[in-house]
Amino acid sequence: xxxxxxxxxxxxxxxxxxxxxxxxxxxxxxxxxxxxxxxxxxxxxxxxxxxxxxxxxxxxxxxxxxxxxxxxxxxxxxxxxxxxxxxxxxxxxxxxxxxxxxxxxxxxxxxxxxxxxxxxxxxxxxxxxxxxxxxxxxxxxxxxxxxxxxxxxxxxxxxxxxxxxxxxxxxxxxxxxxxxxxxxxxxxxxxxxxxxxxxxxxxxxxxxxxxxxxxxxxxxxxxxxxxxxxxxxx
Amino acid sequence: xxxxxxxxxxxxxxxxxxxxxxxxxxxxxxxxxxxxxxxxxxxxxxxxxxxxxxxxxxxxxxxxxxxxxxxxxxxxxxxxxxxxxxxxxxxxxxxxxxxxxxxxxxxxxxxxxxxxxxxxxxxxxxxxxxxxxxxxxxxxxxxxxxxxxxxxxxxxxxxxxxxxxxxxxxxxxxxxxxxxxxxxxxxxxxxxxxxxxxxxxxxxxxxxxxxxxxxxxxxxxxxxxxxxxxxxxxxxx
Ligand SMILES: Nc1ncnc2c1ncn2[C@@H]1O[C@H](COP(=O)(O)OP(=O)(O)OP(=O)(O)O)[C@@H](O)[C@H]1O
Ligand SMILES: [Mg+2]
Numbered sequence: 001x002x003x004x005x006x007x008x009x010x011x012x013x014x015x016x017x018x019x020x021x022x023x024x025x026x027x028x029x030x031x032x033x034x035x036x037x038x039x040x041x042x043x044x045x046x047x048x049x050x051x052x053x054x055x056x057x058x059x060x061x062x063x064x065x066x067x068x069x070x071x072x073x074x075x076x077x078x079x080x081x082x083x084x085x086x087x088x089x090x091x092x093x094x095x096x097x098x099x100x101x102x103x104x105x106x107x108x109x110x111x112x113x114x115x116x117x118x119x120x121x122x123x124x125x126x127x128x129x130x131x132x133x134x135x136x137x138x139x140x141x142x143x144x145x146x147x148x149x150x151x152x153x154x155x156x157x158x159x160x161x162x163x164x165x166x167x168x169x170x171x172x173x174x175x176x177x178x179x180x181x182x183x184x185x186x187x188x189x190x191x192x193x194x195x196x197x198x199x200x201x202x203x204x205x206x207x208x209x210x211x212x213x214x215x216x217x218x219x220x221x222x223x224x225x226x227x228x229x230x231x232x233x234x
Numbered sequence: 235x236x237x238x239x240x241x242x243x244x245x246x247x248x249x250x251x252x253x254x255x256x257x258x259x260x261x262x263x264x265x266x267x268x269x270x271x272x273x274x275x276x277x278x279x280x281x282x283x284x285x286x287x288x289x290x291x292x293x294x295x296x297x298x299x300x301x302x303x304x305x306x307x308x309x310x311x312x313x314x315x316x317x318x319x320x321x322x323x324x325x326x327x328x329x330x331x332x333x334x335x336x337x338x339x340x341x342x343x344x345x346x347x348x349x350x351x352x353x354x355x356x357x358x359x360x361x362x363x364x365x366x367x368x369x370x371x372x373x374x375x376x377x378x379x380x381x382x383x384x385x386x387x388x389x390x391x392x393x394x395x396x397x398x399x400x401x402x403x404x405x406x407x408x409x410x411x412x413x414x415x416x417x418x419x420x421x422x423x424x425x426x427x428x429x430x431x432x433x434x435x436x437x438x439x440x441x442x443x444x445x446x447x448x449x450x451x452x453x454x455x456x457x458x459x460x461x462x463x464x465x466x467x468x469x470x471x
Contacts, residue, residue: 132291133317136310137330137377147329151320233320234363 003201010202011209022203026210028100029168029187035104037164040111044163045156047112048119049145053127069113078173081106085177100185102177107167114166118159123148154229158222165218169211240302242267242385242416243288248297250280250287250440257283259440260297265385267302270417272431272448274424276463280440281420285311285387288418307384308334314390316374318362323373324349326362330377348380349373352406368399375406386410388419392426404430424464428452436460 014022051062069077083089085097085105096102126148134144149156171189178185180194188207195204243265250258257280265271265288273281286292288299289311301307319326327345336344349358352372357365362373371391378386388407392400404426411417411430421427427434431448436457443457455461 130317130319132286133313135291136289136313137333137381139333143333147319153320232364233361 007201007205011206014202014206015210022206024183025186025188025191025207028185029189030214032100032103032187033107033164033167036107036111036167037160039104039108040163040167041115041156041160043108044112044115045119045149045159046145048116048121049123049149051116052120052123053131053144053148054141066113066116069109070117073172074110074170075172075176077109078106078176081109081173081177097177098179098181098185100178103174103185103187106173106177107170110170110173111163111167115159115163118162119156122152122155122159126152154225154233157225161218161222165215168214168218240267241265242302242307244300245284245288246298246300248284248287248299249295250283250292251295252283252292256295257440258287258294261437261441262297263435263442263445265416265418267416268414269432270411270430271419271433271435272427273418273420273435273437274427274460274463275420275437275443279437281437282314282389283440284437285389285418285420289387308381309385309387310378310381310383311387312371312374312378312389312391314393316370316377318365318370318373320361320363322359323354323362323365323369324358326373327377327380331380334381344380348376351379351409352376353402368395368402371395371399371403372406375403375410379406379410383415385416385418388417390420390422392421392423400426424452436463438463 047066051059051066081102082097084091085094085102086092087097094101096105127144130144130148130151134147139147169189171193174180174185174187175190175193178187178190180186180190186194188211192204192207192211195201195207241264245261245263247260247262248258249256249260261280261284273284275281283292287294289309290299290306291311319329321329324345327348328341331341331344346355346358349355352375354369354372354376357369362370365373375391391407392403395403400423407417407419407430417430419430421430428448431451433445433447434451435445436443436451436455436459438457438459443459444451444455446456450456451460452464455464
């Protein structure tokens with residue numbers, strides 16, 4: 001018990017004083033997770049919308065594939081990305097393994113199915129409401145996808161934030177493809193794992209607290225956006 | 235008897251099956267140019283499905299919808315509960331125009347004109363989905379009107395409106411008709427049907443029981459079902 005409080009005090013000191021290593025790890029974490037959330041949303045949101053309203057051959061297979069990806073252990077995703085990026089792999093020439101780029105790729109692969117699944121639900125609900133009206137106006141599938149993505153933009157922003165949360169809290173895949181290299185690919189989650197195993201609890205705890213705060217802030221933001229948009233736009 | 239003008243729209247033996255239920259059963263009717271048609275019938279008779287089928291939103295299991303000249307003209311529909319997009323009232327009108335290939339300055343001008351014609355200038359820039367039911371209904375009329383349709387389908391456009399708002403919608407529908415646009419609408423308000431209709435199509439259990447000039451319909455309905463309907467409904471007009 002005593003040790004926890006001692007660690008907590010040290011953790012707060014670390015945060016208050018802006019310890020250089022600590023700040024670097026937090027900043028890199030947020031930066032990479034943000035990039036992954038943006039990339040994953042750019043792919044996942046339209047994908048979800050197309051699956052929601054499109055009627056094309058292969059739609060069912062796509063849904064099954066996305067659902068499977070959703071349930072895939074992230075270390076397996078990490079392993080696959082590792083194999084793709086390793087020297088002998090098909091993308092080996094990119095030279096990305098053990099770089100921040102590799103982490104973004106792995107996180108993006110993990111973000112896409114979550115964003116697509118949530119977006120599909122959001123867009124499908126809207127489509128149930130809009131379908132006849134849009135068809136009556138003469139709207140084709142392509143424009144319908146764009147219209148629905150725009151009209152559900154506030155809900156989709158919260159979907160994207162969920163994607164960010166997923167990326168920020170990922171550890172297994174990031175460890176595999178990033179290698180947890182100090183100053184290069186060490187992010188909050190991998191640092192926590194490492195420091196804990198080394199017994200440096202204050203740093204691990206400080207990072208843990210920041211991670212919790214980030215996740216809380218993201219969720220509070222998502223909630224606020226929803227409330228505001230409901231009042232402002234109906 | 236004078237020769238009848240060619241029908242703008244002719245439905246022949248239209249049968250529509252939804253969820254395994256035959257909701258339109260060999261329904262036939264003719265929509266002649268230049269008249270205002272009001273479709274009457276009890277709840278569940280098939281009025282909404284008829285409008286949606288004529289508008290092309292519901293595929294018939296059998297039968298045909300034929301347009302004059304073999305090609306559907308520009309048409310629009312105002313639903314009982316219109317769906318507004320999450321953008322301003324004006325942008326909703328502009329959206330309909332954009333979809334139909336009207337761009338740039340012309341789109342802007344026509345959207346503004348349509349908004350003005352339904353008396354919504356003051357709230358043109360408000361988000362459409364927070365407007366009142368009556369305002370949304372007028373906005374839906376503006377969105378349809380802006381498209382300059384040859385025929386406009388309206389499904390109970392005044393269903394949940396107060397008398398003032400309903401009167402406003404009636405005035406707009408009359409103005410649209412006065413421009414030569416063909417009006418086909420449903421209502422449960424018989425007073426409104428009397429005011430707006432040139433002819434009545436009475437639907438009973440998915441079939442046209444009669445299609446009669448309005449004054450004649452209200453004086454002496456031709457079908458037994460319409461007679462029973464008018465007896466039951468008149469106290470509420
Ligand atoms: N999607 C559907 N699936 C199954 N049945 C349907 C569907 N849509 C309509 N129906 C049925 O078709 C029949 C006609 O419906 P419709 O909405 O056209 O009636 P209506 O004359 O417009 O009635 P109201 O005056 O209540 O609006 C009803 O019995 C209704 O239950
Ligand atoms: Mg109806």
